[in-house]
Amino acid sequence: MTAGSTAAMDKARELLRSKFGFSDFLPGQAEIVEAVLAGRDAIAIMPTGSGKSLLYQLPAAAPGPGIVLVCSPLIALMRDQLRALDAKGIAAVALHSMQEDEEAAAALDAVRSGRARLLYAAPERLVQEGAQHLLRSIRVRLFAIDEAHCVSHWGHEFRPDYRQLGDIARKLGAPPMLAVTATAGPRTSDDIARTLFSRPPQIFQRSFARPNLSLDFARKRPSLRQIVDFARRGRAAGKESGIIYCNSRNKTDALARELSRLGFDALPYHAGLDAHTRSESQDAFFTRQGAVMVATIAFGMGVDKPDVRFIVHADLPTSVEGYYQEIGRAGRDGAPARALTLFSPAELALRWRMPEAAQESEAAAGDYARRQAMARLAATPGCRFQRLLAEFGEESSACGRCDHCRWGPMAWPRRLSSLAIGWRAGLASGFAARGDLPEGEADVPYAAPASAPVASSIRQEEAPLTVDEARLMRELEAERRAIAKRRGVAPRTVASEQALRALARARPDRLDDPLFSGIEDAAALLRIIGKAR
Numbered sequence: 001m002t003a004g005s006t007a008a009m010d011k012a013r014e015l016l017r018s019k020f021g022f023s024d025f026l027p028g029q030a031e032i033v034e035a036v037l038a039g040r041d042a043i044a045i046m047p048t049g050s051g052k053s054l055l056y057q058l059p060a061a062a063p064g065p066g067i068v069l070v071c072s073p074l075i076a077l078m079r080d081q082l083r084a085l086d087a088k089g090i091a092a093v094a095l096h097s098m099q100e101d102e103e104a105a106a107a108l109d110a111v112r113s114g115r116a117r118l119l120y121a122a123p124e125r126l127v128q129e130g131a132q133h134l135l136r137s138i139r140v141r142l143f144a145i146d147e148a149h150c151v152s153h154w155g156h157e158f159r160p161d162y163r164q165l166g167d168i169a170r171k172l173g174a175p176p177m178l179a180v181t182a183t184a185g186p187r188t189s190d191d192i193a194r195t196l197f198s199r200p201p202q203i204f205q206r207s208f209a210r211p212n213l214s215l216d217f218a219r220k221r222p223s224l225r226q227i228v229d230f231a232r233r234g235r236a237a238g239k240e241s242g243i244i245y246c247n248s249r250n251k252t253d254a255l256a257r258e259l260s261r262l263g264f265d266a267l268p269y270h271a272g273l274d275a276h277t278r279s280e281s282q283d284a285f286f287t288r289q290g291a292v293m294v295a296t297i298a299f300g301m302g303v304d305k306p307d308v309r310f311i312v313h314a315d316l317p318t319s320v321e322g323y324y325q326e327i328g329r330a331g332r333d334g335a336p337a338r339a340l341t342l343f344s345p346a347e348l349a350l351r352w353r354m355p356e357a358a359q360e361s362e363a364a365a366g367d368y369a370r371r372q373a374m375a376r377l378a379a380t381p382g383c384r385f386q387r388l389l390a391e392f393g394e395e396s397s398a399c400g401r402c403d404h405c406r407w408g409p410m411a412w413p414r415r416l417s418s419l420a421i422g423w424r425a426g427l428a429s430g431f432a433a434r435g436d437l438p439e440g441e442a443d444v445p446y447a448a449p450a451s452a453p454v455a456s457s458i459r460q461e462e463a464p465l466t467v468d469e470a471r472l473m474r475e476l477e478a479e480r481r482a483i484a485k486r487r488g489v490a491p492r493t494v495a496s497e498q499a500l501r502a503l504a505r506a507r508p509d510r511l512d513d514p515l516f517s518g519i520e521d522a523a524a525l526l527r528i529i530g531k532a533r
Contacts, residue, residue, distance in 0.1 A: 008037045019061050019088050026051045028206045033058055036178055041201040043192055044180045047208055048328035052180045056144035060118035061090050066141030068118045071126055071165060073147050078120040094120040123161035126168055140175040148179035152191035153366035166196045174198050183321035186393040208392050212331045214401040215384040220342040224258055227312055230340045239290025240309040245326060247315035248508045256294040269295035306333035316343040319370035320377055320391045343378045346498045348425030351375035379422025381415040472532045473504040479528050483521045495519045
């Protein structure tokens with residue numbers, strides 16, 4: 001460290017104490033702040049709760065000309081951070097689509113006049129020529145991109161407008177850049193570096209290990225017993241807050257009703273609810289002890305409730321990056337927390353089936369890679385956390401806390417069961433014909449006789465369809481026949497019987513739901529499901 005950088009960091013620590021009220025930096029923050037203050041480009045990959053926002057807020061509080069520009073996709077998070085910065089005496093404004101004209105005009109005036117030290121802007125605003133013209137007329141001292149994984153087809157929340165941010169930075173004179181994200185594997189971070197930066201960035205990556213979090217995976221059963229037992233596990237010591245994620249709005253509403261009937265303080269949250277109901281659910285979750293949020297992935301980004309003790313995924317998540325971000329909302333206070341993910345072998349088979357589009361489109365290939373990685377995690381016979389960290393390019397030893405580690409040698413039946421489920425699902429999807437075996441499993445001893453009773457028929461364990469589900473199943477089959485006739489193919493090549501049964505049960509409400517993965521003309525089937533709601 002040079003004398004100049006030492007002096008800059010001394011001033012930064014003084015600002016940390018006087019403006020932000022912290023006695024020292026969290027692990028990993030200081031070296032990134034030093035790089036940013038020195039004008040170097042950087043990528044910061046840091047788990048949830050590591051203090052990523054400070055990396056661009058502190059430079060905004062430091063003396064010097066120009067403004068810190070922060071691209072953020074989260075309007076609610078912008079508002080929260082604006083309130084926090086205002087309380088600290090740091091002038092910050094925002095530009096996004098939900099503003100009244102007067103609020104936007106005041107923000108623009110603060111930027112033009114130089115009163116604002118930090119500007120939050122949604123990517124949709126930054127791609128507009130008017131916003132770029134304004135920013136070219138002032139000095140941008142730092143261009144920070146929050147949730148930077150959104151720039152990559154390989155990231156779990158790709159947003160097309162993010163893809164243009166590198167070009168926008170060059171139009172602004174290529175100011176120093178900082179890209180921050182909580183979830184980026186090697187391929188995603190490479191894409192971020194290639195797409196956003198005109199100079200090679202310095203990459204800072206903190207460990208993704210979470211020593212206070214235990215992971216469990218289990219085959220999905222027809223009843224609510226698995227979820228209820230898991231949510232009640234710690235209630236002897238008092239009510240615990242938790243989040244239960246579902247892949248469809250209908251399932252979210254139904255599950256919230258059932259849990260409420262069983263005595264839980266269960267709250268629904270999804271994009272289909274009106275803004276008032278969503279706001280009420282969110283406020284209740286943050287203020288009531290023991291509240292359980294039952295939600296789609298519409299709920300979560302920017303959530304900071306320290307005492308969340310458990311996370312349940314009632315359906316298999318779309319990606320390991322999204323999964324890691326969602327389980328990261330538990331145990332942010334450092335106390336023990338736990339996560340349960342439920343899946344069916346049919347879901348795994350769909351994840352391993354490569355759609356034709358994945359061979360022609362980078363976006364489709366990225367989507368397939370994310371879904372397949374999540375299937376590998378669900379079917380791994382090894383340590384869950386070791387497998388999860390490997391997806392982020394991090395080597396680790398066994399965690400000792402997951403469902404495959406806790407019982408030592410007694411866990412081998414469970415491990416072999418996972419191996420058998422993965423092989424059966426993979427064979428059902430045809431991966432073996434391509435030589436695409438589940439990654440990382442070759443070194444695990446496989447006992448064929450032990451797998452036979454474990455890998456029993458999928459249909460044997462499924463409950464019969466209800467009357468409504470059977471009616472929807474018939475409608476989906478009719479639509480499948482129509483699609484097959486138009487395409488001149490066999491109906492089973494459009495979608496399997498298992499896939500249609502899964503759709504009839506879950507009734508997903510969006511095309512990016514994992515249950516539609518690999519299905520030809522999925523939009524037509526989604527319309528049928530929508531009419532049945």
